[in-house]
Amino acid sequence: MRAHHPAKSAWLIEKHGTRRRRAWRKLHIGVDADTGQVLASELTSNDVDDGSQVEPLLDQIPGPLTSVIGDGAYDQTGIYSAVATRHPDADVIIPPRSTAVLSEDVETTPTQRDRHLQSIAEHGRIGWQNTSGYTRRALVESAISRFKRVIGNALRSRTDQRRKTEVAIAAHALNRMLELGCPKSVRIA
Template identity: 65%
Template sequence: MPFKTNSGRRHRIPKQRYKVTNWSDYDAALRQRGSLTVWFTEEAISAWQAEPRTTPGGQPLYSALAITTALTLRAVFRLALRQTEGLIGSITQLLGLDLAVPDHSTLSRRAETLVVPEPAPKGGGMPVHLLVDSTGLKLCGPGEWLVEKHGTGTRRGWRKLHLGTDADTWRIVASVLTNHDADDGSQVGPLLDQVEGPVASFTADGAFDRDDVYAAVAQRHPAADVIVPPRSSGVPSEAAETAPTQRDRHLRTIAERGRMGWQRASGYNHRALIEADISRWKRVIGDALRSRTDGRQATEAAIATNVLNRMLDLGRPEWTRLA
């Protein structure tokens, strides 16, 4: 990649400087992210008890909203299930609410089949400029300590999280949790299926330079631009002269302007936003999954996605470049 080529001279290049123009509003939004009143609303209180069941079987005591609220607090404050139970009990006591508190066993059992609402679009029906990337999330088990203490290989398992972000709103609009051996390109279809409305462009790194990725985007959104850097060994297709594909046009632009020129011309540099989302996930939510089963891990990832989107809805920075 170009940044690796210029790494030996990067110390000579002055770092870009930016100024946040809405600092007072953004500062207030950052403080609100730690406020309990953001997460425990009047709607959650009124819908805490489950509706009467009309089919045979046991009657649930807590609604899906109650379980989602508890698991949301767990994700925000990085708590275990028992500590989550204690936090919910403290909140209801301080507010003077006569609400039953779900115990940790109920939270664990309901998380297996909980249906978490998908991220709601905020773009007003405008086409989405989708940015896609993936990262690894650790699972419980022996890890770094085993390597440090005994010098043996780690046995810690991990899962792969695939994210799709709207470049205009910065919101996570699609997420898929897979095993660690799932390749990135195979999840393009499931990610696109979660996006409501048209997709104007699909941007990803060089790992997505595959025919099936272009085909998956073209099948669902024929007018979408696929902005993926071709491999350094990439060659044009046989029909490049008569009917050039999007990849052929990328190769032609790279040959004329170089990789850096292609990045500026194609808008590939916006992919930094998805890397920022992954960094925000690791700093706010953490780099590991606390749940043990596949269903609970999927619920945990879906709730974390909603948490980050709700934090972003409180306020985001606006800036101008100084140098």
């Protein structure tokens, strides 16, 4: 349980204009799962919906995409349409929520999401993950882990524009390191 300190609260309000001292930022990145390269990045405040950043990330990617993989937070209709608008041939591989239902037009024109739901019903969630390519998301998580280990998990700049520049420089440095060489893991057993 936290104790409330009126003097400290007054100081924080006077110093920072709020009761809370710090706000954290979220880094949204688009990663090529094959190469580990960071293709796009957006830095937002912590109250921004993850799904709202898909379009800005897609706008930064120059070439065609084969797939867009995201976690369950991206299970939104707007994301499927945003990807279809920019990359009509791309697969959208997002696990539907446990409460998801098939669309009304499933019999005539099933959506990618409908096909995911049908596959989950037929093969189970793990079976869907294996057949859909969702397991490739682990490669993206490795890129995020690499970013945090090499660059760190804190930004040093104090203004939003400088933070965005810092993230862009960090992504460029990581991409350059990957170009210079990356270990190849081979399963032997």
